[in-house]
Amino acid sequence: MGKIISLVSPKGGVTKSTLALCLASAYGNSCIVDMDRQGSLDTWFHDRQNRESEGYEQDVRIQVEFYGQEELTDKKLMDLAGQYEYVIIDCPGESEAGEKTRTALVYSDLVIIPINESEFDLNSLLDHLVPLLDYAKEANPKGRFVLLPVFCHVNAGLEKTIAKFKPLELDVVEALFRYRTVFKRFAENGQTLEKYSENATTARERIRARAALSDVNEIVLQLNNHLR
Ligand SMILES: Nc1ncnc2c1ncn2[C@@H]1O[C@H](COP(=O)(O)OP(=O)(O)OP(=O)(O)O)[C@@H](O)[C@H]1O
Ligand SMILES: [Mg+2]
Secondary structure, eight states, X not given: OOEEEEEOOSSSSSSHHHHHHHHHHHHOXXXXXXXXXXXXXXXXXXXXXXXXXXXXXXXXXEEEEEOSSSOOOHHHHHHXXXXXXXXXXXXXXXXXXXXXXXXXXXXXXXXXXXXXSOHHHHHHHHHHTXXXXXXXXXXXXXXXXXXXXXXXXXXXXXXXXXXXXXXXXXEEOSSOEEOOTHHHHTTGGGOOHHHHHHHOOSHHHHHHHHHHHHHHHHHHHHHHHHHO
């Protein structure tokens, strides 16, 4: 069976979809389950298919299944885990931590909770997600639940940032998802970050894209410790 990895947060705009896409392309043989009505990754996938139909060669196979409207059953999820090495669930930011968040918490091997240093984000997590985690840990005893510090300053040190989240008493991934403008734009035309980096036309763009790739690779390396 493939591994099921979820990106979960009660807060919107904390990089869940961006990370889902970066992880899927880094892992390869992945299926993203887009559970958000906004369908950002579903749109990305259609752009990608359109490019392909024009003869454009893609670097890696990524499937996207859209479950923004209909319910994702546990049977469907298990079917996908039977077909792909990684199933990556992109959850919507559900302020009341609803059904989609529960599905992700209960069925995932690894739940990644991106967390920004802001007081509002910390409070939202404490109010809406932490109370659900005890239930989730009981329902999913093999699951791992980890925090990933995101939107970190490029020069941010790991230790100080990690220390900030210690009071939440959850494992913190020892890698930072840094604030880099490349992450805002790489995905146009259904591209992956790898393809964006290959296609960079200036040295400056290439250096920035490689720095972004190196952030993702470090995150993947650290996540692998939690996936074992
Ligand atoms: N590491 C990063 N550095 C800078 N900007 C980023 C980074 N990751 C994501 N972004 C930008 O931040 C915004 C929010 O990202 P994204 O859509 O991935 O978050 P989300 O948690 O999926 O949001 P939503 O809850 O609306 O689904 C987007 O404009 C995205 O391009
Ligand atoms: Mg999203």
